[in-house]
Amino acid sequence: MTKTHHRSDLSIDQRLALKTAATNLQREFADTFGVETIERFLHSSYDEFAGRATIIKFLPLLAERFARQRLRALAKVEGLSHDERPTVLFLCTHNAGRSQMAMGFFTHFAGEQAVAWSGGSEPAGEVNPAAVAAMAEVGIDISTEFPKPWTDEIVQAADVVITMGCGDACPVFPGRRYEEWVLEDPAGLDVAATRPIRDDIERRVRELLGDIGATPLRSVAH
Template sequence: MRTEQHDISLDQQVALKGAAERLTRHFEGTFNKETIELFLLTSYDEFADRATVTSFLPLLAERFAKQRLHAMARVEGHDDGKPIVLFLCVHNAGRSQMALGFFNHHAGDNAVAWSGGSEPGTKINPSAVAAMAERGIDITEEFPKPWTEEIVRAADVVVTMGCGDACPYFPGKRYEDWPLDDPAGLSVEDVRPVRDEIERRVLELLGSIGVAARG
């Protein structure tokens, strides 16, 4: 197997085959196998150039492809009625990940949130992870990732945090810009005020889209 840019080892081919089968079952009746494999392999390419541990590439590709396919389904009219919010920053390693964590914590299953970066990093900011853990929210399962056109098009609200002109813009979509300090290189102590302001804004956002916050 070969993507547009990369050769794939035998072990990763096996892992990607399993991922394609799972995604095909999940999106049965919505997308055909060829479409799913295309999304999976292009998602693999998104991470391959900057991956520090290549053994996780098939898993990252599967998770990102699943998100992209959900977005494409929404764009094509398969709407479950849940509002979708997209949080964007530069590296998708700090601010947008904390916002995603708070959104999922407070919204539960009543809304959907995604995050992305204009220049995705290689790992989540450890100070952001620690600051969120203090609030009982684990963001270690997340990973920096880019945004794609279908993800932006599917979102009802796009929240930008410091990515400026690199952030995507689609006319007619609701945008909010949150001027927040970048936690890159900051201590946990210095990240806490940023974290708390993000939670305040997330709760305000939930109210504005008609989603009751949990707990």
């Protein structure tokens, strides 16, 4: 059974790390959101990861990264962002394999032309090691990514939502472009069995980039 880590259980170092995260976010979003909104997003992001984390050391950092993504999404939804780049959201069940590989390819190819996010209906505890290894083979590092849920503001801020097997759990908001990619789930597979899924995802991502008017800026090693 996964232990739930409450903020009241934090060590002094963890409390300081969370306070530093709040300061960082307040500095970045000072002209967009008030302190209460920023801290609410940070703390709810922390609670999301704390509910299923087995190692609490990196919780403040994960919370800061996720809160930053959510605040950027909220700014876009509320018309407070000047970032007009297309945003693509990749969704699968565990946000551990397919959607992480897709985001890895998209970010690698698109560079600063577009934004990619990912999420899962039932986020896993870590990114699938076979997916990490398969992506490393083509020169893309997704080892620092982490499974995370989607939130309403993240889905609403996306221009394109790519779903991969999350079924009825996938969120639907009007005005988004939705596309379902039918791909085998690499959960439980070894690297050899994951490679064909990786290569299929690469092909689909290249096609998607063309659809949104972005040009692949980099190649990958095969």
